[in-house]
Amino acid sequence: MNILLHILMNNVLPLTVMIAVGMAMEKAFKMDIKTLSKLNFYVFSPAIMFNLLYRTDIPLKLFGQVMLFVLCFLAAQYAVLEAVVRIRQYDGGMRSAMRNSVLFYNSANYGIPLNQLAFAGNPYTLSVQILVMMTQSLIPNTYGVYNVNAHKAKWKDIRKVILSMPVIYVIPVALALRYFEVSVPGPIETPIGYLADAFIGTALLTLGVQLGGMKWRVSRSMAADVGISVFLRLVIGPALAALVVWALGIHGMMAAALIVSSAVPTSLSSVLLAVEFDNESEFASQTVFVSTVVSIVSVTTVIYLLHL
Structure with missing residues (x-):
């Protein structure tokens, strides 16, 4: 009960x-969601990613193990997703929206506080979570952009969009500066910190604006699709993660941290991508909202099982 109350008060309620x-x-002023989306993609998201990677000491062995897990876990998730997509016979736009809603999960503003709670602020497990967050920032800005545009645009045009995403440049720069112990000048480091602090608030406001602009008349078919997405994300996700860590022979705190990292709800990135590229934004918003609410129970269950 204490874990449930803590997650509710410190993660879900805020x-x-x-x-x-x-x-x-949105109801009061009819906000410009496209502008909010661009601020998230091109300013706040790159800033928080740079800040975390530059300030965190990550051993090379840990980096390799987490990257191997991420590759295997994403492959397993994708295989399950493809089976669902084919059974449900989704069209191009819905197919990409379903993939994004399951493959991209909230590893930053939900995953990091959850990691700190579940492992009592352990710096080792925090490093694991930051690496997971790095991949969950990079993949939506590369594969995610391709995924929502592949059915309606040429590869040449998609490639230009992907190459315009700052995150794909920020990650290697931050890692290189950290590895070679290069100091970032104060006049640059301070603004980056301000922008990083603005990421979570702006991303959540963007989701709220999107939800506020929806009519909320959910058809039976969409309700079923949202339910499928939430089930794949919150139940099948951690189950597959547990299978992958067992198959790779990962044990102890790293195994637990990786499983917990996989149990979080759908990422705000799926909404931002849907809004930015006009691809099933209503479905994307509802999966984020519903998965976040349902995660109160599902995440608590995962942590409880790990404690056992």
């Missing part, structure tokens, strides 16, 4: 309050 503020702003 997120819900911020989303509610965004919904209220």
Whole structure:
């Protein structure tokens, strides 16, 4: 009960309050969601990624193990997703939206606080979570962009969009500066810190604005699709993660941290991609919202099972 209450009060409730503020702003002022989306993609998201990677000491062995897990885990998730996509016979836009809703999960503003809670602020497990967050920032800005555009645009045009995403350059620069112990000048480091601090609030407000602009008339077919997405993300996700860590022979704190990292709800990135590229934004918003609410129970269950 203590874990459930803690997750509710310190993770889910604050997120819900911020989303509610965004919904209220949309109802009152009819916000420009495209501008909010661009701020997230091109300013705040790269800033928080640079800040975390530059400030965190990550051993090379840990880096390799986490990257191997991520590759295997994503491959397993993708295999399950493809089976579902084929059975449900989704069209191009819905197919990409379903993939994004399951493959991209909230490893930053939900995953990091959850990691700190579940492992009592352990710096080792925090490093694991930051690496997972790095991949969950890079993949939506590369594969995610391709995925939502592949059915309606040429590869040449998609490639230009991907190459315009700052995150794909920020990650190697931050890692290189950290590895070679290069100091970032104060006049640059301070603004990066300000922008990084703005990421979570702006992303949640963007989700709220999107939800506030929806009519909320969910057809039976969409309700079923949202349910499938949430089940794949919150139940099948950690189950596959447990299978992967067992297959790779990963044990102890790293195994637990990787399983917990996989149990979080759908990422805000799926909404930002859907809004930015006009691809099933209503479905994307609902999967984020519903998975976040349902995660109160599912995440608590995962942590409880790990404690056993």
